[in-house]
Amino acid sequence: MDIPKILESLAAWLPAMAALSAQPDSRPPNSEGAETGPLINLFDYESLARRRLSQLALDYVSSGAGDEITLRRNRECFDEIRLQPRVLVGVSKIDTSLELFGERLDYPILLAPCAYQKLVHPEGEIETARGAAAARAPFVVSTFATVALEEIAQATPAPLWFQLYVHPDKAFTRDLIQRTQDAGYRVLCVTVDTPILGIRDRERRAGFHLPPGIERANLMALGTAVTKMGHFEGGGNYSILDPAINWDTIDWIRSCTKLPVVLKGILNPEDARLACEHGVAGIIVSNHGGRNLDTVPATIESLPAVMEAVEGRIPVLLDGGVRRGTDIVKALAYGAKAVLIGRPYLWGLGVGGSQGIEQVIRILRMELEGAMALCGTPSLPRITRSTLWPV
Numbered sequence: 001m002d003i004p005k006i007l008e009s010l011a012a013w014l015p016a017m018a019a020l021s022a023q024p025d026s027r028p029p030n031s032e033g034a035e036t037g038p039l040i041n042l043f044d045y046e047s048l049a050r051r052r053l054s055q056l057a058l059d060y061v062s063s064g065a066g067d068e069i070t071l072r073r074n075r076e077c078f079d080e081i082r083l084q085p086r087v088l089v090g091v092s093k094i095d096t097s098l099e100l101f102g103e104r105l106d107y108p109i110l111l112a113p114c115a116y117q118k119l120v121h122p123e124g125e126i127e128t129a130r131g132a133a134a135a136r137a138p139f140v141v142s143t144f145a146t147v148a149l150e151e152i153a154q155a156t157p158a159p160l161w162f163q164l165y166v167h168p169d170k171a172f173t174r175d176l177i178q179r180t181q182d183a184g185y186r187v188l189c190v191t192v193d194t195p196i197l198g199i200r201d202r203e204r205r206a207g208f209h210l211p212p213g214i215e216r217a218n219l220m221a222l223g224t225a226v227t228k229m230g231h232f233e234g235g236g237n238y239s240i241l242d243p244a245i246n247w248d249t250i251d252w253i254r255s256c257t258k259l260p261v262v263l264k265g266i267l268n269p270e271d272a273r274l275a276c277e278h279g280v281a282g283i284i285v286s287n288h289g290g291r292n293l294d295t296v297p298a299t300i301e302s303l304p305a306v307m308e309a310v311e312g313r314i315p316v317l318l319d320g321g322v323r324r325g326t327d328i329v330k331a332l333a334y335g336a337k338a339v340l341i342g343r344p345y346l347w348g349l350g351v352g353g354s355q356g357i358e359q360v361i362r363i364l365r366m367e368l369e370g371a372m373a374l375c376g377t378p379s380l381p382r383i384t385r386s387t388l389w390p391v
Contacts, residue, residue, distance in 0.1 A: 039351070041367075042323045042344045045360055049347035056208065057119040061346050063202035064290035070298065071290030074321030077298035081330045082389035086376025094369045095379040100315060100338060101187055101260045101281060103159055106136050107365050108328065108338035108380065111345050111357075112289075112319050113163035113189065113264075115144035118214045120350045123147075128349055129156035131357025140189055140340065143176070148217040153183040161187040163264065165194065166249060168242040172221060177256045179218075188257055189284070190250065193265025195243040198292035250278050262317075267302045269309035272316075282315040282337075289320055289342055300331060307335035325367025332380060333387040 039045055050058060064071030096107040111132055118124035124146040132139035133156040140161040141152055153160055162180040167173045180188060210216075219240070242249070254261050260281035266272050267287060275283050285299050285306050299320035310316055318331045319340035331339050341364070348356035377383045 039359065041363060042347070042360060045344065045347040045351055045356065049350040053120060053350045056206070056211070057350070059202060059206040060116065060119060060208055061114075061343060063200055063206075064294070065198035065200050065292055066294030068202070068290060069295050070287055070293070073298040074287070074290055074300075075323065077300045078321050078324070078327045078330060081300070082391075083326060083329060083371070083375055084387060084389040085374050089376035089378065091373040091376065091378045093378060094372050096365065096368060096372070098338065098380055101262075103138070103186060105138065105338070107368065108332065108336075109137055109361060109364055109368075110161075110317070110338060110340045111137055111139040112340035112342040113140040113142035113191075114342050114346055115142045115216075116146055116210065116214065117346070117349065118146040119211075120346050121353055123353075125152050126155045127353050128345070128357060129158055129160075131345070131349070131354035131361075132156060132158035134354060134358040135361040137361055138186070140187075141185070143218055144216050146214050146217055148220075149179060149185070150183045151217075153185065160185045161189050161262075163189045163191055164253075165191055165240065166242045166245050166253075167222075168239060168244070170252075173242075173253075174256050175221070176218065177253065181257055181259055185259065187262055187281070188253070188259040189262045189264050190253060191264045191288075192245065192250075193267075193286065193288055193292055194241060195245055196241060198288070198294070200291060247274060247278055250275075250280065254279060264319075266306060267296060267299070269305040272306045272309040276310060276313045280314065282317065283310070284317045284319060284340065285336070286319045286340075300327075300334070303331065303334045303336060322364075325364055325369070325371045328364070328368050329371045329375060329377070329383055329387060332383040333385055 039048065053061070098105050098108055111128065117128055121127045125141060126147050129139055129152050136158070138159040138161055140163050141149055142163050143165040145152065149162060162185045164176065177188065250261070250263070262282040262284060263275050263280050264284040265286050265288060266275060266283045267285065272283060285303050287296050287299055299318050303318055307316060315337040316335060317338050317340060318336040319342060322328060322331070322339045322341050323344060328339050345357045345360050348360035350356070352359065372378060372383070375387050377387055
């Protein structure tokens with residue numbers, strides 16, 4: 001046993017482990033960050049964004065509910081799934097295009113609704129809209145955006161969806177839906193998993209608040225007490241969210257708009273079955289990025305049962321934990337029509353604005369095309385359960 005060599009190796013190993021433990025993020029072991037090197041994957045963008053964002057923004061964007069078990073599991077479950085490659089198929093042409101709610105998309109990647117984007121970039125959702133347009137990706141605008149939905153629509157030719165939190169005041173909610181339709185949004189995405197906010201320990205411990213100059217621009221009609229109040233001020237949910245939301249609410253929303261209504265936040269297959277019965281246009285399998293109820297399953301492990309309940313009647317999308325092109329292949333193999341990314345494009349926004357977002361999507365597209373080629377699936381319909389390694 002060569003003790004000096006062992007001690008030398010240990011001395012070299014300890015600083016690296018200390019640096020890794022100081023970054024509670026989702027980077028894999030082979031990612032060394034990108035402060036000085038090229039940004040070659042989404043983990044590099046995350047690493048650099050963590051160094052550049054304010055602590056307030058970082059705590060808000062990266063945190064989850066409770067002990068953040070579901071937050072971590074969203075990522076871990078993708079890593080546990082194995083792909084089954086095929087050879088000699090002929091993959092000189094890779095086609096990632098699809099049709100979704102009457103729109104032709106170049107690839108199955110959308111930008112998920114994320115609140116308070118001026119925490120990440122001075123121009124907030126306007127800059128994200130520019131990045132979405134450059135990348136030709138649909139952008140789902142949050143009810144809690146820091147720029148009014150009309151202003152975002154005027155700033156971009158990108159296809160826009162609107163994410164709706166239902167307010168207890170039906171007149172206000174109806175007006176918000178009408179504003180969305182009048183501004184040219186293509187899809188109404190109703191978040192159904194948040195009758196109240198989840199218990200977000202890290203966010204509460206950090207004393208999350210909206211800094212001066214940042215407010216919920218779509219809620220101006222409710223007054224400044226609502227537009228500027230932090231999540232956990234005034235007792236928690238400050239009457240913005242309607243805890244009485246139910247299936248009758250969904251029927252009412254459908255009666256208020258001609259837009260396709262998509263439900264975001266479905267995990268339970270019984271809820272997926274009911275969604276079909278209530279005539280919605282689609283659902284998004286989501287656990288709110290691990291930010292609401294902790295210890296629920298990862299979205300990718302919930303997807304198969306949801307697909308079985310839906311029986312092909314409506315499109316199913318998925319968000320939560322997508323960081324690689326291989327993750328997209330896995331989601332599509334289980335039946336998802338497309339995926340949404342949230343934190344990854346915020347890392348891109350914080351690092352490089354609209355160009356950062358465009359690059360994040362470009363990286364994902366490149367990885368998706370490479371994975372499709374190596375799996376012998378040159379078009380999206382070729383991606384099926386047989387693309388996954390049997391277990």
